[in-house]
Amino acid sequence: xxxxxxxxxxxxxETNDLISDLFYKYFNNEILLKAEDAAxxxxxxxxxxxxDSFTVSPIFFKGGNIGKLAxxxxxxxxxxxxxxxxxxxxxxxxxxxxxxxxxxxxxxSMRDELAKSGAKIVCGDTKVxxxxxxxxIFINTTGIxxxxxxxxxxxxxxxxxxxxxxxxxxxxGATILAAREGIxxxxxxxxxCETLWPAVEALVEAKLNVKAFRDATRGGLAAxxxxxxxxxxxxxxxxxxxxxxxxxxxxxxxxxxFDAYDFANEGTFIIAVAAEDEEKALEVLKRFDFxxxxxxxxxxxxxxxxxxxxxxxxxSRRYLELPKGELLPRIC
Amino acid sequence: xxxxxxxxxxxxxETNDLISDLFYKYFNNEILLKAEDAAxxxxxxxxxxxxDSFTVSPIFFKGGNIGKLAxxxxxxxxxxxxxxxxxxxxxxxxxxxxxxxxxxxxxxSMRDELAKSGAKIVCGDTKVxxxxxxxxIFINTTGIxxxxxxxxxxxxxxxxxxxxxxxxxxxxGATILAAREGIxxxxxxxxxCETLWPAVEALVEAKLNVKAFRDATRGGLAAxxxxxxxxxxxxxxxxxxxxxxxxxxxxxxxxxxFDAYDFANEGTFIIAVAAEDEEKALEVLKRFDFxxxxxxxxxxxxxxxxxxxxxxxxxSRRYLELPKGELLPRIC
Numbered sequence: 102x103x104x105x106x107x108x109x110x111x112x113x114x115e116t117n118d119l120i121s122d123l124f125y126k127y128f129n130n131e132i133l134l135k136a137e138d139a140a141x142x143x144x145x146x147x148x149x150x151x152x153d154s155f156t157v158s159p160i161f162f163k164g165g166n167i168g169k170l171a172x173x174x175x176x177x178x179x180x181x182x183x184x185x186x187x188x189x190x191x192x193x194x195x196x197x198x199x200x201x202x203x204x205x206x207x208x209x210s211m212r213d214e215l216a217k218s219g220a221k222i223v224c225g226d227t228k229v230x231x232x233x234x235x236x237x238i239f240i241n242t243t244g245i246x247x248x249x250x251x252x253x254x255x256x257x258x259x260x261x262x263x264x265x266x267x268x269x270x271x272x273x274g275a276t277i278l279a280a281r282e283g284i285x286x287x288x289x290x291x292x293x294c295e296t297l298w299p300a301v302e303a304l305v306e307a308k309l310n311v312k313a314f315r316d317a318t319r320g321g322l323a324a325x326x327x328x329x330x331x332x333x334x335x336x337x338x339x340x341x342x343x344x345x346x347x348x349x350x351x352x353x354x355x356x357x358x359f360d361a362y363d364f365a366n367e368g369t370f371i372i373a374v375a376a377e378d379e380e381k382a383l384e385v386l387k388r389f390d391f392x393x394x395x396x397x398x399x400x401x402x403x404x405x406x407x408x409x410x411x412x413x414x415x416x417s418r419r420y421l422e423l424p425k426g427e428l429l430p431r432i433c
Numbered sequence: 434x435x436x437x438x439x440x441x442x443x444x445x446x447e448t449n450d451l452i453s454d455l456f457y458k459y460f461n462n463e464i465l466l467k468a469e470d471a472a473x474x475x476x477x478x479x480x481x482x483x484x485d486s487f488t489v490s491p492i493f494f495k496g497g498n499i500g501k502l503a504x505x506x507x508x509x510x511x512x513x514x515x516x517x518x519x520x521x522x523x524x525x526x527x528x529x530x531x532x533x534x535x536x537x538x539x540x541x542s543m544r545d546e547l548a549k550s551g552a553k554i555v556c557g558d559t560k561v562x563x564x565x566x567x568x569x570i571f572i573n574t575t576g577i578x579x580x581x582x583x584x585x586x587x588x589x590x591x592x593x594x595x596x597x598x599x600x601x602x603x604x605x606g607a608t609i610l611a612a613r614e615g616i617x618x619x620x621x622x623x624x625x626c627e628t629l630w631p632a633v634e635a636l637v638e639a640k641l642n643v644k645a646f647r648d649a650t651r652g653g654l655a656a657x658x659x660x661x662x663x664x665x666x667x668x669x670x671x672x673x674x675x676x677x678x679x680x681x682x683x684x685x686x687x688x689x690x691f692d693a694y695d696f697a698n699e700g701t702f703i704i705a706v707a708a709e710d711e712e713k714a715l716e717v718l719k720r721f722d723f724x725x726x727x728x729x730x731x732x733x734x735x736x737x738x739x740x741x742x743x744x745x746x747x748x749s750r751r752y753l754e755l756p757k758g759e760l761l762p763r764i765c
Contacts (some may be wrong), residue, residue: 106759110699112651113756137515137587138647139483141580144476150521152575153473153558158566181470186563190484190575197762207542226485234490234568243575245483248473255469315470319444365444424445429437430563431530 105199110229119227124191127212128222132188140223142188144247144313149184151175152243159432160207164272164291167240168207170367170433171295174318175242180301181314184246186220192241193225197232207238217296220244227244249305257312258333263379265372267392268293268301269345270322274364275353277432282357287378293391295368297362300389302367309382310375317369318433320424323362324372326409327423334406339399339421342366342414350353363424365432370424373401437531442561451559456523457538459544460554462522472555474520476579481516482665483507484575490763491567492539496623499572500539502699502765505628506650507574512633512704513646515585516578518552520632523574525557529564539570549628552576572713583635589644590665595711597704599632599724601677602627602654606684609764614689622681625723632721641714642707649701652756653692653709657703658741659755665678665737671731671753674746695756698762705733726749 103262109117117352125134132140153174160167176186191211215222272293274318279286297316304311322344327406330337346361354361368391374382379397404410407422434453440447446712458464465528485506492499508518523543527536535624604625631649637642645665654676664671678693686693699725706714711729715742718727736742741753 107762108757108759110651110762111758111760112653112758113758115757116652117755138510139481139516139576139578141514141583142479142480142482144480146475148474148476149471149476150520150522150577151556152573154524154526154560154573156526156560156562158565173717178470182473184471188482191481192486192573192575194486194488194571226487228488228700229762230488230568232489234763235571236562236566239526239567239571241484241486241524241571241573241575243524243573245482245577246471252471262628280443318532319442320448321444323442363445390712423449423624424443425447426443426445427440428445430439430441430442430561432565 102201104201105195105229107229107231110227116227124225127208130221132221132223136224140419146189147248148283149182149189149246149248153178154241155203155433156239156431157433162280162292163276164292166207166210167238168210168415169214170294171240171242172211173294174222174369174433175244175315177297177316181316183305184248186218186233186244187221189220189233190336191222191225194228194230194235196235196237197229199238201301209270209405214296218298226285233257253311253313253392254331255313258329258335260401260403261376262312262373263397264337264399265374265382266393266398266402267370267386267395269347270366270369271346271361271364273367274429274432275350278357278429279353285347288349288353293368295365295391297368300386300392303385304382307381307385309378312373317366317373319365321363321365322396322420323424326421328366329373330407330409333379336402336404336406337399337406338402338407338412340412343396343398345394345396362421363428367433369389373421382414409420434533436533436637437536437561438563439529439563448559455540456557464553464555468556468651476626477620477698478579480582481511481514481578483510485510486571487765488571488763489765490568494612496538497626498542499570500542501546502626502757503572503574504543505699507576508552509648511576511578511627511693514631515567515582515637515649516580518550518576518578518630520555520577522575523554523557526560526562526567526571528567528569529561546628547651549614550630564678573746575695585643585645587645587661587664590661590667590705590733591734592667594644594705595708595729596669596705596707596731597714597727599727600716600729601679601700601726602698602701603682603693603696606697606761607682607765610616610689610765611685618681620681625698625700627723629700629702632718632724635717636714639713639717641710644705647703649698649703651697653695653697655753655756658753661705662741668734668736668738668740668745669731670734670736670742672744675728675730677726677728691700694753695760699765736738
């Protein structure tokens with residue numbers, strides 16, 4: 102089996118072979134193996150439920166690939182609700198002629214990324230479409246998590262809260278853009294793509310007064326902060342000076358005329374926390390490699406409710422608006 | 434908004450507009466409106482969890498469209514486990530330039546189909562990809578249902594059980610094939626696409642000794658019966674004479690050289706039931722329009738374990754094999 106053929110998606114013998122040789126092999130778990138038309142799960146209490154389709158191009162990029170992203174993305178959406186990721190579905194739509202070995206690489210990345218949160222893939226679907234009706238491969242993952250805190254919500258942010266960011270901004274967007282534009286960087290700029298649950302779990306277990314979590318994916322930091330300002334009817338004031346952005350990301354933004362605040366991230370999250378727990382939250386975040394440079398970037402006020410204000414290093418201020426227009430297609 | 438643009442999938446202002454004007458408008462429910470990165474659900478006991486991506490072409494066909502199919506397909510996968518469909522996610526991947534009014538028609542069909550089972554869409558995702566990277570629109574739906582019976586499984590079928598079919602075979606496959614080949618039929622042949630939960634619920638509530646349900650989707654009747662014969666290590670003997678296939682489907686199979694047993698159905702299910710409850714099960718099925726012609730097509734024996742035997746009207750017999758080879762791409 103060197104290339105994926107239409108028959109691998111037909112529901113007959115070849116589909117069964119693909120499932121055994123690839124999905125059962127790497128996603129191997131009792132629930133998946135027993136699943137018939139659906140998997141049977143036992144869950145307790147309240148659950149979180151989220152879905153995401155991944156269409157990123159190129160499918161392999163520095164720091165990850167579409168498979169790693171498909172797991173981290175959905176697991177992170179659960180984590181951002183304070184929910185422990187438990188069960189995922191995975192649905193592949195594959196273009197006829199796609200390389201089996203590339204598909205295997207993607208599936209292995211998914212397995213490795215699942216291990217970081219302990220979530221399991223328990224059901225799936227595979228469609229193969231004729232050459233030309235899809236560019237390479239799209240993956241949908243849908244996840245179920247167990248809510249560990251019911252206090253976390255974009256509606257709970259109050260005046261005086263601190264706004265933290267787990268790491269430097271804009272890496273995923275800049276990496277994909279550089280790959281597409283053929284910009285060769287001498288540096289090791291790569292996507293921040295990562296499963297955030299370990300840090301979120303530690304923050305929840307530390308019983309800090311966390312108000313909200315949000316990973317800054319499509320729409321970037323600008324989208325998250327505007328949504329929070331709207332939902333909680335507060336003003337969020339950010340100190341531009343404190344925003345961590347690496348030189349490579351700054352350079353790509355300058356060359357191509359983008360704003361790093363709008364760039365998608367895939368392993369970077371924003372935390373709204375009561376001011377008295379700010380230091381403790383930063384201590385917890387610094388325990389993890391992917392958030393070892395976590396920092397406070399601003400505070401919540403009542404200055405201009407529903408608005409995000411950016412304070413420049415030169416004392417000027419401007420609104421940070423919700424991104425508008427074409428942004429970057431197929432970024433995730 | 435006449436056409437879907439890349440900015441509708443960018444995560445910024447236009448994405449928010451699309452969500453409000455379309456998805457919130459038609460899928461309107463408290464859980465969806467409150468959902469942030471994930472929806473919060475309360476579920477009890479055991480749940481069933483299933484996913485399916487829909488890539489059907491053409492997207493509008495006689496008897497349905499990709500939206501109706503995306504709801505019926507996932508709801509039916511839950512129903513076939515004896516699970517009451519409760520919550521669905523929906524994820525749209527849309528080609529740039531897709532017509533807004535066609536998207537609205539699809540979404541309205543989804544809403545109408547949801548009403549037949551009472552399931553709700555509680556979370557979603559929208560991606561827009563550049564013209565040419567996808568043919569029109571693909572939809573993933575992933576569903577959660579509450580198990581109403583834990584006795585239903587492809588592993589529970591025993592010698593002596595009766596095999597029933599809810600209606601005539603092959604309509605969905607024949608309809609799509611006819612549309613693609615430009616075969617104009619004077620008749621009203623259309624897809625069987627339908628939500629099966631009402632009939633399944635009635636069968637479960639009647640407390641009949643049902644062993645297994647399965648909708649004969651990709652791979653058709655041949656795939657279902659072979660899977661059952663394998664899983665339960667029994668022989669399934671089918672009387673070809675009793676298999677309901679309408680003249681139009683027979684005609685299309687003859688013209689194009691296909692076998693109706695391999696054709697996908699989207700609202701036709703097979704029931705394995707203890708012989709003593711066969712008549713009662715047929716009575717229940719006949720209460721519903723979409724299964725008013727339900728009929729017994731064979732029995733389970735120990736003749737050739739793991740095999741499906743087809744008895745012809747002329748007394749000959751042959752194995753009905755698992756479909757192999759290319760079948761029909763983008764049938765669902």
